[in-house]
Amino acid sequence: MDCQVLIVGGGPAGSPAGKVLAENDISTIIVDKAKFPRDKVCAGGLMFHTFIDFPYIKQFIENYNFAAKIYSPSLKFKLNLFSESKKEPLMAMTSGRKDFDYNLIKLAKKAGCELWEENKAEKIEIDTNKATTYLQNGEKIVSQIIIGADSVHSIVNKIPNLQNKWARDDMGLAIEENIQLGKKTMDNIYTKERCVHLFLHYNDLPGYAWIFPRKESVNIGIGTLVKLGSRMREQYFKFLNVLKGNNLIPEEIQSKKFKAALVPLSLPLNNCYSDRTLLVGDAAGFVSAITGEGIYYAMSSAKAAAETCIQALKEYKFNAKIMSTFKKIWKKNISKELKLQYFAKNWV
Numbered sequence: 001m002d003c004q005v006l007i008v009g010g011g012p013a014g015s016p017a018g019k020v021l022a023e024n025d026i027s028t029i030i031v032d033k034a035k036f037p038r039d040k041v042c043a044g045g046l047m048f049h050t051f052i053d054f055p056y057i058k059q060f061i062e063n064y065n066f067a068a069k070i071y072s073p074s075l076k077f078k079l080n081l082f083s084e085s086k087k088e089p090l091m092a093m094t095s096g097r098k099d100f101d102y103n104l105i106k107l108a109k110k111a112g113c114e115l116w117e118e119n120k121a122e123k124i125e126i127d128t129n130k131a132t133t134y135l136q137n138g139e140k141i142v143s144q145i146i147i148g149a150d151s152v153h154s155i156v157n158k159i160p161n162l163q164n165k166w167a168r169d170d171m172g173l174a175i176e177e178n179i180q181l182g183k184k185t186m187d188n189i190y191t192k193e194r195c196v197h198l199f200l201h202y203n204d205l206p207g208y209a210w211i212f213p214r215k216e217s218v219n220i221g222i223g224t225l226v227k228l229g230s231r232m233r234e235q236y237f238k239f240l241n242v243l244k245g246n247n248l249i250p251e252e253i254q255s256k257k258f259k260a261a262l263v264p265l266s267l268p269l270n271n272c273y274s275d276r277t278l279l280v281g282d283a284a285g286f287v288s289a290i291t292g293e294g295i296y297y298a299m300s301s302a303k304a305a306a307e308t309c310i311q312a313l314k315e316y317k318f319n320a321k322i323m324s325t326f327k328k329i330w331k332k333n334i335s336k337e338l339k340l341q342y343f344a345k346n347w348v
């Protein structure tokens, strides 16, 4: 065996799993096709539950958001929200996924997890006595268990016992851009509370558009369903004009480098484990179907996967039955809230 657990993907699903496993003296390798620090299309917002379950990430927060305005589709009505205490902000912003993911991967490495960067996993084979991952460069890695933390187009999901397909109705598409404004402008428009602005059903699209203020920049974006997102680019430019018209961004702002990506808005996949295999994060649909929040659920599913691997290695059993411990753990921890959000998404 080259390692006990191989993790494909070093995002917020992969690296926390690597950290927990290495801390428990389990030999672990993360392979990622990218070289870190690498960017990821994401607004980088975190909700409060993330700090409760993973307090160590507080060190990677750029700023907290203590107020929010939620607009009706016509923009005529708005709901003002304020956090009741400085100790409980409504939201927090990472300094961006490039830094955040790099910091998480550094923690995994510090714990003893190996990182093989610029190594794309191309094929996985599961036998009765091992799991083999074939890399693009011709090398292979043999492990007891494989964790697929490789997002919506997961290569791990392609093994014969998994092969989940995403329903088109459950796939989201979101576009985002970070725009530098400087502290003075930020204080003027978004106040020291760094007020978040949310536009429900923007332009009658299911989903929402957002402004998430950071210290000196804003993240602006729109999220909807893939099947309705054919003209996202135009929608985004129109949205910027609406924001300018409402003095929510300065008139002179030009869009420079917006990016779009898929985000699964399903329930977590039922078929998220098999012999020697687990799927976590976006690869298994651990995302809020209403808000598109996926970082917390990636980290939470990663923790459940790591606990399952520890158990399996202790018992030296790697069949689907022992791997089903994973589902029991996440069902207990996050299933209720994800289900509620999935069924409520039709009304939001």
Ligand SMILES: Cc1cc2nc3c(=O)[nH]c(=O)nc-3n(C[C@H](O)[C@H](O)[C@H](O)COP(=O)(O)OP(=O)(O)OC[C@H]3O[C@@H](n4cnc5c(N)ncnc54)[C@H](O)[C@@H]3O)c2cc1C
Pocket (backbone or CB within 6 Å): 008, 009, 010, 011, 012, 013, 014, 031, 032, 033, 034, 040, 041, 042, 043, 044, 045, 046, 119, 120, 121, 122, 149, 150, 151, 154, 155, 173, 174, 175, 176, 221, 260, 261, 262, 263, 280, 281, 282, 283, 287, 292, 293, 294, 295, 296, 298
């Ligand atoms: C526009 C947008 C805005 C968003 N905003 C937020 C937000 O504000 N807050 C929030 O909580 N969530 C947000 N999300 C969702 C969030 O980005 C994801 O849920 C989260 O990144 C999932 O983490 P992950 O580790 O599962 O996947 P990823 O972060 O996508 O990481 C997967 C990793 O796997 C690697 N990989 C993939 N395939 C292979 C392969 N074959 N071999 C080797 N490596 C591979 C990739 O290089 C990558 O590093 C947003 C999503 C979008 C699209």
